[in-house]
Amino acid sequence: MFNIKKGTALIAVVVLVSVFVYYRYAVKILQVNKGENTTPVTDMLPVGAKKVSAVVKYMATEDKEDELRFVLTVDKSGIITELATLDAKTNEVPEKKKDFNRQVSVMIVGKKLSELTAIDNVAKSTLTTKAFNSVVDQLKAQL
Amino acid sequence: MEEFTFTGLGTEWSLAVDGKQLEDQVRKDVVQYVQDFENRFSRFLPLSEVNAFRTSPAGDYILSQEFSLLLARADRLRILTNSAYDPAVASILEDAGYGAKSGMEKIKQPHIPKWALVGNKLTIDSPIAFDLGGIGKGYCIDQVADVLKHFGYDYYLVDGGGDMAGTTKADGSAWRVAVEYPGKPDTAASIVHLKHQGIAVSDSFRRRFGKWHHLIDMQEKKPVEKVIGCAAVAQDAWAADCMTSGLFFAPPENYPALAEEFEATYIVFQSDGTTTVNSDWQGELL
Numbered sequence: 537m538f539n540i541k542k543g544t545a546l547i548a549v550v551v552l553v554s555v556f557v558y559y560r561y562a563v564k565i566l567q568v569n570k571g572e573n574t575t576p577v578t579d580m581l582p583v584g585a586k587k588v589s590a591v592v593k594y595m596a597t598e599d600k601e602d603e604l605r606f607v608l609t610v611d612k613s614g615i616i617t618e619l620a621t622l623d624a625k626t627n628e629v630p631e632k633k634k635d636f637n638r639q640v641s642v643m644i645v646g647k648k649l650s651e652l653t654a655i656d657n658v659a660k661s662t663l664t665t666k667a668f669n670s671v672v673d674q675l676k677a678q679l
Numbered sequence: 680m681e682e683f684t685f686t687g688l689g690t691e692w693s694l695a696v697d698g699k700q701l702e703d704q705v706r707k708d709v710v711q712y713v714q715d716f717e718n719r720f721s722r723f724l725p726l727s728e729v730n731a732f733r734t735s736p737a738g739d740y741i742l743s744q745e746f747s748l749l750l751a752r753a754d755r756l757r758i759l760t761n762s763a764y765d766p767a768v769a770s771i772l773e774d775a776g777y778g779a780k781s782g783m784e785k786i787k788q789p790h791i792p793k794w795a796l797v798g799n800k801l802t803i804d805s806p807i808a809f810d811l812g813g814i815g816k817g818y819c820i821d822q823v824a825d826v827l828k829h830f831g832y833d834y835y836l837v838d839g840g841g842d843m844a845g846t847t848k849a850d851g852s853a854w855r856v857a858v859e860y861p862g863k864p865d866t867a868a869s870i871v872h873l874k875h876q877g878i879a880v881s882d883s884f885r886r887r888f889g890k891w892h893h894l895i896d897m898q899e900k901k902p903v904e905k906v907i908g909c910a911a912v913a914q915d916a917w918a919a920d921c922m923t924s925g926l927f928f929a930p931p932e933n934y935p936a937l938a939e940e941f942e943a944t945y946i947v948f949q950s951d952g953t954t955t956v957n958s959d960w961q962g963e964l965l
Contacts, residue, residue: 646866647965660841660859661882
């Protein structure tokens with residue numbers, strides 16, 4: 537008798553937890569997925585947190601339209617804790633976006649401009665402006 | 680290949696066009712556009728739009744479409760740099776002695792003015808002046824490029840004080856542009872093959888006054904020290920110009936977000952001698 541009660545209680549607990557999880561997360565996930573332009577959200581979120589998404593269409597080139605999906609994770613206070621940008625068609629991070637996230641440290645020694653051949657122009661910081669030159673004396677006087 | 684040089688926005692400009700002669704009317708229109716842009720957006724000119732609120736009380740004001748566009752981009756950059764970049768820097772620069780012209784009303788308030796932009800409505804909490812340095816010139820370069828396009832020029836390289844926008848040469852090849860090493864005007868750090876793109880370079884060696892330079896961190900209230908120079912390539916000169924400003928002011932962890940925002944690749948030269956290069960950088964490193 538005791539064993540039956542214990543088993544029943546265990547089953548009841550499992551059912552209760554399942555119902556809680558279902559209503560807490562799965563319903564939201566299903567709701568999020570209802571929209572035509574929404575992202576499947578499969579990960580578990582902290583209590584009160586939620587994910588929302590939106591699709592933005594833009595002309596990548598004159599004749600090519602791209603779609604990006606922005607997925608925001610917000611905590612229970614409504615503060616954005618995560619922002620993901622996905623390709624709306626594949627739901628994966630576009631290759632181009634991955635590249636934006638990679639950087640490396642390098643050693644650049646540089647090379648004399650006079651040693652370079654076939655250079656059309658040199659990109660450089662703006663030369664001292666006339667406006668600045670006009671106030672240099674005033675600046676020096678204050679230093 | 681034909682080249683035309685002139686002075687505008689306080690710096691040297693050059694237009695290189697390939698495959699077609701540069702007409703006089705085009706030269707005139709380009710020079711006129713840059714002059715108009717300077718008149719409207721130079722912090723050094725008392726009647727410019729960026730100085731229009733120098734004595735204005737707190738309130739809402741309607742901006743011109745172009746000023747709204749520029750300030751909206753500045754606002755975006757302000758967010759991406761955790762407010763280290765802020766065009767309201769004008770008052771700090773003036774306090775430091777840079778740019779306060781005789782005859783121009785000085786901004787008098789004990790704090791850095793706050794501002795917000797919604798559409799073309801500007802809200803300010805006190806008198807304010809804006810400095811569009813770091814984003815304005817790139818925009819102007821693209822507009823000059825549009826003038827060339829309007830007149831039917833397809834192959835050009837527009838250079839506005841060292842930042843550029845270019846299509847290709849008439850044979851379809853890219854423009855070979857050397858990137859100056861920060862603080863070493865005779866040395867190149869990289870060579871970029873520019874093709875329907877913009878490039879911008881910024882360093883803290885130019886426009887210095889004493890221990891100060893013009894790139895002021897609005898949170899620290901002093902010049903940026905960690906970065907000594909940077910270069911960026913993007914789809915146009917405006918995006919590249921904004922990217923270099925962002926790289927100067929933003930913490931390194933924000934660089935990917937900046938690169939995504941402006942679809943740019945970049946090199947950053949830090950003051951500790953290290954150099955960071957975005958892995959998508961397509962230029963040759965020297």
